[in-house]
Amino acid sequence: MDARAFRFMVMTAQYRNPLNFTPDTLKSALNSLKRIDKLILSLKQIINNNNNNNNNNSNNNNNSMEDECNTAINSFEAAMCDDMNSPRAAAALYGLVGATEKAIKGITNNNNLNTYTNTNTNTNTNNIIK
Numbered sequence: 001m002d003a004r005a006f007r008f009m010v011m012t013a014q015y016r017n018p019l020n021f022t023p024d025t026l027k028s029a030l031n032s033l034k035r036i037d038k039l040i041l042s043l044k045q046i047i048n049n050n051n052n053n054n055n056n057n058s059n060n061n062n063n064s065m066e067d068e069c070n071t072a073i074n075s076f077e078a079a080m081c082d083d084m085n086s087p088r089a090a091a092a093l094y095g096l097v098g099a100t101e102k103a104i105k106g107i108t109n110n111n112n113l114n115t116y117t118n119t120n121t122n123t124n125t126n127n128i129i130k
Contacts, residue, residue, distance in 0.1 A: 005030035012090040016083075032094075039097055042104050065103055072096035 009029035013019050075092035079085040 001026065002030055002033075004033055008033050012086055014085070014087050036093075036097060039100055039104075043100070046104070046107070065100065068096055068099040068103075072099075 005026055006029070009021070009025055010019065012029070012032075072092045072095055075095070076089045079088035079092060082088070
């Protein structure tokens, strides 16, 4: 059994309800962690590409990702303040993961990795997924 997957499964469950512990829920948690890990790796590669190229140009993706990060942070905080609603907080995280994956896909499809950077967005994203 993967300890990280178990912790993630417990963390995303509503604490007032019984934990539905099955092999399927554990596998789902593991798949969610793999998706997040893959996203973190992609973000690190983008950051490394930008650092290697010393390219700090800005584009529209920066503003939309900053908006996505701010929305996710606000949703996450609101969920945690609402009786520690961790399933809703996890949904905010998944929303950000999906938006970030979409942005990365758009960047890689355009072969435009060198222009995608925003320190605040990367910091906010890293803070959410830690």
